[in-house]
Amino acid sequence: MINIFQPSLGDAELAAVAEVFRSNWLGRGARTQEFETRFANHLGVGGEHVTSANSCTEATFLAVELAGVGPGDEVVLPAVSFVGAANAVASAGARPVFCDVDPRTLNVRVTDLEKALTPRTKAVLLLHYGGYPGEVEQIAEVCEDRGVLLIEDAACAVASSVDGRACGTFGDMGVWSFDHGKVVVTVDGGMFYAKDPDMVAAAAKRLYFGLEQFSGFSQAQRTDARWWDFEVSSFSRRSITNDVLAAIGCVQMDRLPGFLRRRQEIVTRYHKDLADLPGVLLPPPLPPGHVSSNYLYWLQIDGGIRDVVAKDLYENGIYTTFRYPLLHRVAAYGAGDVRLPNAERAAEMTLCLPLHQALTDEDVDHTISVLHDAVTSRLAGARKAQS
Missing domain, CATH: 3.90.1150.10 (Aspartate Aminotransferase, domain 1)
Known part of the structure; x- marks a missing residue:
């Protein structure tokens, strides 16, 4: 069968995984940090603007949470979009409001968006269909003028851009996917971007139980007494990726x-x-x-x-x-x-x-x-x- 999607994984990825095995550090560590840095460089942003997650869906849920979306709010998203996006909105107790799309590109246009905006709109969750950027610049301007947060679902748009600016970085937050069917594959995994570095710092903590020291690797770098102590800043989940998958991701970025x-x-x-x-x-x-x-x-x-x-x-x-x-x-x-x-x-x-x-x-x-x-x-x- 000629597949519609198929990963390209080979000896280089196997060698990278073997090196992680030899290091005896399989969790979130130096290779995860390297993958985050390399992806930030790929986007043309500083490393303080990105953090990795175990999936794009988890990153999307996180973005909706950090946007402060809750009961009584509305989030506008295209009707032609992934179920995970709508689930993220509905699980927050908010109302997903679906808008129409361009009949040819299947991307949201400003005219489609404006018909769906109401005083209750808290955020817009935009998809770049098939990797086409669409009217992202103009939509970002509309959202800023209306005081509405823009979250970009860039799962299809790992290398998409407008005038040299990477899709996923036009809005307040952006998310990417590295699952088995994407262009860059880490088996499973995602990346989260925010324009505000403080929001990224908060995201990193939420991705690991809300711990102030959000991984064993960062704890291992501490030299103060009782480095095993921790504080909890939010009641969150464990949604981080690891060095095995990040090592694959680093090779995939080369390729x-x-x-x-x-x-x-x-x-x-x-x-x-x-x-x-x-x-x-x-x-x-x-x-x-x-x-x-x-x-x-x-x-x-x-x-x-x-x-x-x-x-x-x-x-x-x-x-x-x-x-x-x-x-x-x-x-x-x-x-x-x-x-x-x-x-x-x-x-x-x-x-x-x-x-x-x-x-x-x-x-x-x-x-x-x-x-x-x-x-x-x-x-x-x-x-x-x-x-």
């Missing part, structure tokens, strides 16, 4: 430029060889100054044939999907009869193709060939049935 080049090569092939396929819309061009991580490559297929085309691809060894199922249709979030026409239409037409750096040229050729045949035959059949 990231190559990953991005290969993903761009595949995107260029898809653009070139699918451009003239009838009934299919490709992702729109990026605006000047915008850079995408190329996390997703999505098509929009006309004629109500998306699902059968996906089935044809699957039967030919090609896995596809739609990211993400519409959150305003999930009964648990209480959205009721909200209608978001762009998101709903996109959800019926959009299909994400395989896109990862381990794809071979033969994999890409096969995907393009099968897709051409499937769309052409299914579209012809649909038109015949209508005539």
Whole structure:
């Protein structure tokens, strides 16, 4: 099966893990600090602005907590977003308010956001769909003008930027994912950013039980008497990552430029060889100054044939999907009869193709060939049935 996502892990990552094993320090330690520093450098911010977590979801929950979101508050987020984002809002006792998206990029626009803002809006939780930055600059300005906190879900946008500024750093807080399906993989893991370093310091403590000395490694650096004593600043969870995963992450950061080049090569092939396929819309061009991580490559297929085309691809060894199922249709979030026409239409037409750096040229050729045949035959059949 040609997978839609696939990690690229090899001998260098194994060697890094072996070195951690030899050190006998497996928990949060020097390698975790190195990974945080390297990621901060990648973002173009100081190390005091980031801290790692055991997942992007945990970092998202943390961001919502640090934003002071609670009962009676509303948080605006796109209907096309990950379930973890909505869970973070709902678990705080707040109301997730889902807004519509651009029908082609599936990103929130300022016009979509402004329709959803109310006096009760405490924060906006923005997704960069597929790695496209979207209108993040303008949305950040709107949030600042309204006194609303902006949290960026940059799980898809590890290397996305606008005019050289990294996505995830436009708002008050940002979060990234390093799970098995992302561009940079640490098996599981996440990163938290805040514009305010004091908020990062508070986040680091919350990620480890609210302890003032938030890991055994930091305690081991103390030379004062009774270094084992501690104070608790919040009643929090244990949500830190460790040196085993961070060692993998450091190697992945070395390899990231190559990953991005290969993903761009595949995107260029898809653009070139699918451009003239009838009934299919490709992702729109990026605006000047915008850079995408190329996390997703999505098509929009006309004629109500998306699902059968996906089935044809699957039967030919090609896995596809739609990211993400519409959150305003999930009964648990209480959205009721909200209608978001762009998101709903996109959800019926959009299909994400395989896109990862381990794809071979033969994999890409096969995907393009099968897709051409499937769309052409299914579209012809649909038109015949209508005539």
